[in-house]
Structure formats: C-alpha cells, structure tokens
Amino acid sequence: EAQVTQNPRYLITVTGKKLTVTCSQNMNHEYMSWYRQDPGLGLRQIYYSMNVEVTDKGDVPEGYKVSRKEKRNFPLILESPSPNQTSLYFCASSSGPNSNQPQHFGDGTRLSIL
Amino acid sequence: GNSVTQMEGPVTLSEEAFLTINCTYTATGYPSLFWYVQYPGEGLQLLLKATKADDKGSNKGFEATYRKETTSFHLEKGSVQVSDSAVYFCALNDYKLSFGAGTTVTVRA
Numbered sequence: 001e002a003q004v005t006q007n008p009r010y011l012i013t014v015t016g017k018k019l020t021v022t023c024s025q026n027m028n029h030e031y032m033s034w035y036r037q038d039p040g041l042g043l044r045q046i047y048y049s050m051n052v053e054v055t056d057k058g059d060v061p062e063g064y065k066v067s068r069k070e071k072r073n074f075p076l077i078l079e080s081p082s083p084n085q086t087s088l089y090f091c092a093s094s095s096g097p098n099s100n101q102p103q104h105f106g107d108g109t110r111l112s113i114l
Numbered sequence: 115g116n117s118v119t120q121m122e123g124p125v126t127l128s129e130e131a132f133l134t135i136n137c138t139y140t141a142t143g144y145p146s147l148f149w150y151v152q153y154p155g156e157g158l159q160l161l162l163k164a165t166k167a168d169d170k171g172s173n174k175g176f177e178a179t180y181r182k183e184t185t186s187f188h189l190e191k192g193s194v195q196v197s198d199s200a201v202y203f204c205a206l207n208d209y210k211l212s213f214g215a216g217t218t219v220t221v222r223a
Contacts, residue, residue, distance in 0.1 A: 004157075033211075035213075040215050041215060042118075042203060042213035042214050042215040042216050043158075043203070043211075043213040044213075045210065045211065048210075058210075090157055090158065092158075100146045100163070100165040100207070101207075102148060102160040102163060103158075103160075103211060105150075105157035105158040105159070106157050107155075107156055107157045108156070108157050
C-alpha cells in the first residue's frame with residue numbers, strides 16, 4: 001500500500017530537548033516536504049527536498065533542520081525545541097514539484113513542547 | 115507571492131443540505147488548484163484537482179471549477195452526509211503548494 005509514515009504520532013517533551021520526527025515513503029517519490037498546521041493558518045511549508053542530498057527552506061524554516069540521505073526518508077529535526085513549535089506536523093511526498101502532481105500526506109505528528 | 119483565501123468556518127449543516135466553500139487565489143503563474151480533505155485524526159487526502167482554466171474537478175459528489183476570470187475554485191456538494199464532516203483545504207500548486215486556512219464542516223443527522 002502506498003503510504004507516507006511518520007513517527008511518533010504524538011510527543012510531549014520539554015524545551016531544549018532535541019527531537020527527531022521520522023518520515024518514510026514507499027512510492028519512490030523524489031519530492032518530499034514538511035508542513036506545520038496551526039489553527040487559522042492552514043499548512044505552512046517548513047522545508048522541502050527535490051531529491052537525495054537536495055534540501056531547501058520553505059516558508060517557516062527557523063528552528064528546524066532536515067536531511068535527505070536516502071530517497072525514502074526525510075527526518076525533521078528540532079535541535080532545541082521551544083513552546084512556539086508546539087503544532088501538528090505533516091510530511092508529504094510526490095513524484096515531483098510539477099504543479100499538477102498532488103502530494104501524499106502522512107497521518108501527522110502532534111508535538112507539544114512544554 | 116501566491117496565496118489562497120477560503121471562507122472561514124466553522125460551517126454546520128444538516129444532512130442532505132447543499133454545501134459551498136468559497137476559495138479564491140492570487141498567483142503570478144498558471145497554478146494547478148486542489149481541494150484536500152482532512153478527516154479527524156488523519157492526514158490530508160486529495161479530494162479533487164483542476165490543472166487549467168475551466169477544468170472541473172469532481173470526486174465523491176464534490177465539484178469545483180477552475181475560474182481564471184474570477185480567480186476562484188469554489189467547492190460544492192449537492193447533498194452532504196454525516197461522513198462529509200471534516201476540514202477542507204483549498205490549495206494551489208505553482209511548483210510549491212500554498213494552502214488556505216481550512217474550513218471545518220460539521221454535518222448533523
């Protein structure tokens with residue numbers, strides 16, 4: 001089954017404690033991205049990756065890092081989380097950034113930073 | 115830059131009522147337009163899409179027409195069901211996805 005898998009689904013942690021949210025897709029997609037969803041703001045892109053070893057900033061990259069060492073994986077790293085990063089996070093993938101390609105989304109990771 | 119504006123919710127309807135969610139966009143290029151749906155506790159799923167002006171996307175009884183002259187992509191369904199309760203997002207893709215704020219729809223039996 002084609003899917004994007006994120007882990008963990010839920011995490012409560014404290015300010016400053018490094019955390020990683022993993023994302024894996026099994027569709028051989030080249031394009032992957034991370035979004036955060038906040039009430040009234042819709043989804044905002046954090047980082048994206050056009051292919052292995054190619055990453056770039058989205059609209060709200062501050063406080064986040066990503067890596068793309070393998071095609072299927074695109075982890076999101078919060079090196080020193082702060083309460084304003086409390087949010088619902090989604091990983092997505094598609095066959096390319098072409099405008100007519102829909103993105104496939106994971107089920108989301110709810111992060112609470114205390 | 116590109117942006118999407120959709121009607122604010124929440125929207126509450128009775129079963130079999132007509133649903134319209136307005137969406138307008140601003141874009142410099144020729145984007146594709148999408149509606150995504152998010153059911154409780156789940157990620158976003160593609161509901162329908164249109165890739166050029168005057169295209170009509172349709173799926174599960176929902177429809178939306180890409181109107182370049184009014185820069186709109188309004189979502190409609192003629193007779194909603196309780197199972198249509200979800201958050202609906204309008205989005206445009208011009209080599210980067212831009213989302214509206216989302217509209218929460220609740221359908222009561």
